[in-house]
Amino acid sequence: MEQEIEILIDADACPVKAEAYRVAERYGLAMQVVANAWIAVPKHPKIHRVVVGSGFDAVDDWIAQRARAGTIVVTSDLPLADRCLKAGAEVIAPDGRRMTMSSIGAALATRALMQDLRALGEVSGGPKPFSPRQRSTFLSALDEAVNRLKREGFGSG
Numbered sequence: 001m002e003q004e005i006e007i008l009i010d011a012d013a014c015p016v017k018a019e020a021y022r023v024a025e026r027y028g029l030a031m032q033v034v035a036n037a038w039i040a041v042p043k044h045p046k047i048h049r050v051v052v053g054s055g056f057d058a059v060d061d062w063i064a065q066r067a068r069a070g071t072i073v074v075t076s077d078l079p080l081a082d083r084c085l086k087a088g089a090e091v092i093a094p095d096g097r098r099m100t101m102s103s104i105g106a107a108l109a110t111r112a113l114m115q116d117l118r119a120l121g122e123v124s125g126g127p128k129p130f131s132p133r134q135r136s137t138f139l140s141a142l143d144e145a146v147n148r149l150k151r152e153g154f155g156s157g
Contacts, residue, residue, distance in 0.1 A: 003070045004030055005146060005155040008063045008089075010075035011035040015130045016094045016138045020074055021047060023142045029155070032066070034059050070154040072145050090145045094130070096137030098145070 007024055011017060011033045021042050024031040033041050034050045036059055041049045052058040060080040067073055069088035075081055081091045081099045091099040149155060 003154050005070055005072065005149050006066075007031040007072045007074065007142075008066060009033045010059060010063060010073070010077055010080060011039055012037075012059060013076070014074060014094055016074070016135060019135055019139050020142060023139065023146065027146055027155075029146065032063075034062055070149055072142065072149070074142070090149065092138065092141050092145060094138055095134045096139075096141040098141055 031047045052062045064083040067084035067087040067089035071089040073084040073091045
């Protein structure tokens with residue numbers, strides 16, 4: 001029996017949940033929308049809300065424990081992305097960047113450098129507003145990931 005493709009969303013600060021819902025519905029994929037608190041999700045038999053509570057890294061731990069080959073994880077959390085990649089999952093950032101084992105090391109190093117610079121007061125401010133182009137890039141990346149997994153024998157076709 002084929003292993004089903006599943007999408008796991010790190011949902012608390014995810015700006016592309018609506019786009020991910022559209023892809024899941026179009027392909028008939030199971031989706032877990034994981035958050036620390038109640039979050040609205042579409043009424044769809046394969047889209048499920050998962051509330052894990054407010055424990056430190058509770059969302060990350062829930063997702064990482066379920067990440068596997070055939071799973072697509074949507075997160076901007078680099079340590080979580082690293083854990084999921086090591087488990088064999090596909091990982092896509094909300095801006096559409098596909099994270100891989102060859103790219104995650106540099107991303108984690110950059111994250112550590114930026115944390116140090118922020119701690120020293122050298123860098124301030126948050127991310128730029130999310131753009132329509134980033135949403136479009138994310139949609140393309142998610143669609144590509146689904147089709148790549150289907151070619152690898154996951155899912156129904």
